Amino acid sequence: MKKPGKMARGRLAALRIIAAAASLAWAVGAQAQAGKAVGVQAELDALIKAAKAEGEVTWYSSSPDTQNRRVTDAFGAKYGVRVNVLRLSSNNLQQRYSAEAGAGNIAADVVVNAGNSVSYAEEGMKKGWVESISEAGIPTIKSGEYPAKFNRGPTAIVQITPWLIGYNSEKLKGADVPRDWRDLLKPQFKGQYIMPDPRASEAYLDVLALLLDRYGEGFFNQLRAQNIRFATQGSTAIQSLGAGEGLVVGPTTSANVMIIKVKGAALDMAVPDLTSGVELQVMLSARAKSKRPNAARLFANYVLSKEGNSVYNDEPAGVTMYDTTGLPKDYQSPKAGTAARKDVIHKLLGLN
Numbered sequence: 001m002k003k004p005g006k007m008a009r010g011r012l013a014a015l016r017i018i019a020a021a022a023s024l025a026w027a028v029g030a031q032a033q034a035g036k037a038v039g040v041q042a043e044l045d046a047l048i049k050a051a052k053a054e055g056e057v058t059w060y061s062s063s064p065d066t067q068n069r070r071v072t073d074a075f076g077a078k079y080g081v082r083v084n085v086l087r088l089s090s091n092n093l094q095q096r097y098s099a100e101a102g103a104g105n106i107a108a109d110v111v112v113n114a115g116n117s118v119s120y121a122e123e124g125m126k127k128g129w130v131e132s133i134s135e136a137g138i139p140t141i142k143s144g145e146y147p148a149k150f151n152r153g154p155t156a157i158v159q160i161t162p163w164l165i166g167y168n169s170e171k172l173k174g175a176d177v178p179r180d181w182r183d184l185l186k187p188q189f190k191g192q193y194i195m196p197d198p199r200a201s202e203a204y205l206d207v208l209a210l211l212l213d214r215y216g217e218g219f220f221n222q223l224r225a226q227n228i229r230f231a232t233q234g235s236t237a238i239q240s241l242g243a244g245e246g247l248v249v250g251p252t253t254s255a256n257v258m259i260i261k262v263k264g265a266a267l268d269m270a271v272p273d274l275t276s277g278v279e280l281q282v283m284l285s286a287r288a289k290s291k292r293p294n295a296a297r298l299f300a301n302y303v304l305s306k307e308g309n310s311v312y313n314d315e316p317a318g319v320t321m322y323d324t325t326g327l328p329k330d331y332q333s334p335k336a337g338t339a340a341r342k343d344v345i346h347k348l349l350g351l352n
Helices: 008-056 063-077 090-102 117-126 181-185 202-214 219-222 233-242 255-261 293-304 307-313 340-350
Strands: 056-061 082-087 110-113 156-162 162-167 193-195 229-231 248-252 266-268 279-286
Touching: 008 056, 008 063, 008 293, 008 307, 056 063, 056 090, 056 156, 056 293, 063 082, 063 255, 063 279, 063 293, 063 307, 090 110, 110 293, 117 279, 156 255, 156 293, 162 181, 162 233, 162 255, 181 202, 181 219, 202 219, 202 248, 202 279, 202 340, 219 340, 229 233, 233 248, 233 255, 233 266, 255 266, 279 293, 293 307
Parallel strands: 056 082, 056 110, 193 229, 193 248
Antiparallel strands: 110 279, 156 279, 162 248, 162 266
């Protein structure tokens, strides 16, 4: 066999050096990654110990009671830390938090809210009330487990719940079921359409602004002509639908529908391809102002982890931050500045 020439031998030697360097780099990288994982685990262990010493945590939440109960039960069982929950609508939650913080008595250690969560948290940071979730040393964020694309800096998304249409499944079947927002303009829904009052929560503005951008003011003129029946809040709207006081409700969420459906009401839901959603985000009170800062960070770590996030989103039409393939085909995340359009949207709906 002919021996390789001098030039070929040089190339082989160079390739061996490159391969060896690559192997060494991989080993060093793997070792560093392993070291990082050990360090993060040690921080988590220390956080668990400190949280258990505090014994409890106060959580302000705008999630439905069923979700709150599911999360608090699982978190308590895992860590032995009690969760005190106060459920309020988005606007009421922010008003209460601001009032308490302004009085120098922050009661909530951790908050999960929708609407303008990022801008609200940024204002809170300026006032010393809030600590950025990205800078709070949350283990699941530091380790890279939590998907970075959902980290908003001051806050982080724990749940995306698409806005959908709830309907009376006893009276509406087949082609009568509204599958698209424009189906709500059908004559059969005149006087039978219940809408949660968007003045109760700015979260509703996200999907209403999307519909305004896509379909224009004409859509809202027709919608207003349907003699919409406004409910004081989302839960009230669904309760009215369950009591047979209308045929459809929207926008609403799967959790709101299921609360009434599991009690035997003839309700079901349809998710339009084009929709926005409630993007619930976790916010931390500044550790110097929080009564239980370690339990708050452990709770945030749990709901942002793959395990805890799966518990949070364990419901029909729910998706986790770790798998969003179940979102509607034309899902649109809420846009910044939507709240500034509320007067226009309220007027188009006849809510002057």
